[in-house]
Amino acid sequence: MLLRDGRGLKHVVVREYVRELVAGSAPGSPAPSERELVTQFGVARMTVRQALDALVAEGLLERIPGRGTFVARPRREPTRITGFTEEMSRRGLLAESQTLVARREQAGPGVARALNLTEGDAVIHWRRLRRGDAVPVCLEDNYLNEILLPGFLQSGMPTSLYDALSARGLRPTWAEDSISADVATAEEADLLEIEPATVVLRHSRRGMVGDKIVNVSRSVYRADRFTLWLQLGDDAD
């Protein structure tokens, strides 16, 4: 079903027409009325409603009974699942990255459990020292399920892990995170250019898309250089 090109479906035609029509309009601007669209496209009103229903559901439009249909104010969006590169650029800092380890390894017990693999299964281990505006900010270990990412190590390491995962349709849309405060080990302190036993923020993440567990990351941040910002919830009042 639905092998016809989307442009052939009338409700899709109307939907995309309205979407482009209101693109860039200020919140509160009126959209065409349903009966206007009926005459304009020569379709039934139910078809127009189906088109508008979709735009209302995605938060672009808002219906007010007795008044009309209007451009909705943009919804607030919860924090997306991003990596260091995007996070730094959001803060207006230049993200740099130095790969310390990039190799195939056998999963240890913790990584195996987190990736839902068996101990000893092959995983990709990628360790990077992350800088923001040239200052060491974060030491990040990523473990990837090699079965999901054949040839990943051979294809040359990308700048942004999440961009590389996106290209393979494996960008996590869901994550389980844990965040704690701790002190740096000697090795961490050395790489982050801080004194041993200095306060750090630890952040572990399990990234998933659908039912697939894509990666596990363990990051340690300099507490004097990094605060985690989050937006939670949704605007469904």
Add this chain to the structure above:
Amino acid sequence: MLLRDGRGLKHVVVREYVRELVAGSAPGSPAPSERELVTQFGVARMTVRQALDALVAEGLLERIPGRGTFVARPRREPTRITGFTEEMSRRGLLAESQTLVARREQAGPGVARALNLTEGDAVIHWRRLRRGDAVPVCLEDNYLNEILLPGFLQSGMPTSLYDALSARGLRPTWAEDSISADVATAEEADLLEIEPATVVLRHSRRGMVGDKIVNVSRSVYRADRFTLWLQLGDDAD
């Protein structure tokens, strides 16, 4: 419009009938077919579709063209915005709370900005020492916009702030959080029963419902007793 009791609307009748019918069914169980419901309720098929559309949108049902309509597997849900009490009970710990301060104050510059008030405006300041299974875990300062919560201090302090806000229709559905690692001040260390300058996790939150900023909290957690757990994203693959 819609002053008729919801039970009078046919698509609502059908929707709630189906909702109760499939309540408790295993994911993958078949729901009644659209045409079955048409004959059963004596309504048009568009009406049945409207009813089922709502259940599909909320993730209860799933349509598979050519096969039928089925109970969907429950969606994963991002971490809700909760407070200490719910968080502890989720971990199977007994949450206790000792109020140290509960009074009306004038907002300082930081609190005023966070609550979008003017410096010197009245705010409710509520400071509590929070214990999990009798061990001090967290010192929490809450600042509430008094205009939104008239008589809050007089009504007796509740166990759970979020429960009390729910009762007034002011439970935050949206929050902006910041999380950092730090060391305890002398006062914090004393109350949390740790050594001064011990590592702690700081968590600030601005809680909102709609456009209203309800509260600002600043919590300091013993790092040896608390790790923050989060689930981010949604299951819209």
Add this chain to the structure above:
DNA sequence: TAGTGGTCTAGACCACGAA
């Protein structure tokens, strides 16, 4: 082939908002 959901029509009446 029979049954399913997806799309679509050409109407209708209702409650509400604004003029």
Add this chain to the structure above:
DNA sequence: TCGTGGTCTAGACCACTAA
């Protein structure tokens, strides 16, 4: 009063799945 969105009808044809 007129225009709006909300609800509802009684059909229709299509593409797909499963027997």
